[in-house]
Amino acid sequence: MTAPHPVSRLTEALSELAGAEVTLERPSDPEHGDYATNVALRLAATRGRPPRELAAEIAAEAVERGLVESAEAAGPGFVNLHVPDAWLAEGVREIVEAGDAFGSGSAETRERVQVEMVSANPTGPITVAHARNGAYGDSVARLLGFAGHEVEREYYYNDGGTQMERFHASVEALRRGEEPPEDGYHGAYVAELATLPGDPVPAMLEQMQATLERFRIHFDGWTLESEIEAEIPEAIALLDTFEEEAAVWARTSAHGDDKDRVLVRSDGEPTYFAKDAAYVRRKYARGFDRLIYVLGADHHGYVARLQALAEMLGHPRETLEVLIYQLVHLVEGGAAKKVSKRRGDVVFLDELLDTVGVDAARWFLVSRGHDQAIELDVDLAKERTQKNPVYYVQYAHARIAGILRNAGDDDVVAQSHEVGVATSLEREERELVKRLLEFPHVVVEATERRAPHALPTYAIRVADDFHRFYHHHRVLESEQRAFRLALCAATAHVIRRSLDLVGVEAPERM
RNA sequence: GCGCCCGUAGCUCAGUGGACAGAGCGGCGGACUUCUAAUCCGCGGGUCGGAGGUUCGAAUCCUCCCGGGCGCACCA
DSSP states (O other): OOOOOHHHHHHHHHHHHHTSOOOOBOOSSGGGOSEEEOHHHHHHHHHTSOHHHHHHHHHHHHHHTTSSSEEEEETTTEEEEEOOHHHHHHHHHHHHHHGGGTTOOOOSSOOEEEEEOOOOOTTSOOBHHHHHHHHHHHHHHHHHHHHTOEEEEEEEEOSSHHHHHHHHHHHHHHHTTOOOOTTSOOSHHHHHHHTSOSOHHHHHHHHHHHHHHHTTOOOSEEEEHHHHHTTHHHHHHHSOEEEETTEEEEOGGGGTOSSOEEEEOTTSOBOHHHHHHHHHHHHHHTTOSEEEEEEEGGGGGGHHHHHHHHHHTTSOGGGEEEEEEOOEEEEETTEEEOOOTTTTOSOBHHHHHHHHHHHHHHHHHHSSOTTSOEEEETTTHHHHHHTOHHHHHHHHHHHHHHHHHHTTTOOHHHHHHTOOTTOOOOHHHHHHHHHHHTHHHHHHHHHHTTOTTHHHHHHHHHHHHHHHHHHHOOSSSSTTHHHHHHHHHHHHHHHHHHHHTTTOOOOSOO
16 A cells, blocks of 8 residues: 555545545646645536535635645636645655655555566677666566565576577687678677687676676576477467467467467477467466566567467456567667667667766666657767766755765754744745655656656656755754755655666765 | 557657646856855747647547658568
């Protein structure tokens, strides 16, 4: 269950009062109060009453019950609510007490969730394209974990098949002093692998894993395609199948797919889809309640067939989620750059990390909506990233860390209990507190919509409000020292967590 | 042809039913005897691709059109 926090308590009290579910928003115009609700507008039709009249009633009752300091009907029928300073001060105290747990535990039922991501075949280094997959998938995994689910990160790769044969052939050709085949792999990394003895795949995998760890993605499980192959027959036995023209088909069209799919070709070879089936079966057999696949837009055609597999195996199709993100397009000098790993003209993640660092890279790749295609200008990457808003947010955290250092041994948590009801707050303080109190809602939305980019957006707002507060008011040499220290500590918690959920660090100094 | 995603400021993007549509970058002009100026303050900037529709209310939902990206295998 969602841990109660000030805004959720106020929302519930108002819902009870109105006899309908209330949602609170933060009006952009400060004249419209600290919070506002449109509940009267929504209720007007069904109750057959003018919205303004309903709004006025709700406003009066909210004040009567002591939920808010003042309230009034406004506009077409909004209820604008004003909360007292003491209410906000209490909110700060709760954030400081909750610490890094503030906003966590929103899951109504705890699930075992597997998130499969990246899953690039070991034919070359991790690229920025894979990195978007990882940055997105890992952030979703972090959000799910923060909500209270048990999350496992999974990497699946092909250790056989055509591409791997070409990869081996390319390395072997170089070892013989020949050029790699036309349809083989040509990057400089292939030549490096050729200088090492033995199978190049383990070395390649080791490098890829190191890159991913550097990118702060840790996988709990690595599954090889060859492990899955043996389980194909038992998976097929569980599916709805038929034979036609000497091939074995799955009746996926009866389960939401637009056509049936071949499992075993007429020459007796299982298809890739048969391996998918076996893999899905194994995942569920391992006890996961939910399977999440993170795939690029070029794989969106797989959604229906994967969900069909879940259904045929006896699981609700919604328990197999496919998260699709749009692709990363490389641009160089204003012109589109075609990405082909085999030609070697890609941007490797390690290069990007060497140039801009992990924080800027993760921020850049996850701060856009996953439904939005990303254009990465190779030339401008460095310059652009130095102006990356991630530093704006990190700087706010570093400033707070500086204040808390200068405060000495003060026990901020203990002091926050003494923050008086009589606290009189400045405008910048009120705005900052309200911003911090939004955090649990932002996290829930981001989690449910599988949209981690909401966190960077929110973190910028927090930093914005903090920098403004910092500029206008002193913390240490202030009569409000105790409250302001608590406010700083609360802000630090929220920034740190917002960044952590997308894999970005919050530095103590900059 | 069919399916999925996108179209918002000069550029990169937030904003998925609420009040005059926002931020960063870029441009112009201000603010450091102060807990970090990687900051703050001000100015300029828009047919929210277009047309209909639903609604008290639409950038947001529905339909069509235009433009862009990605897919439509007995490949992996």
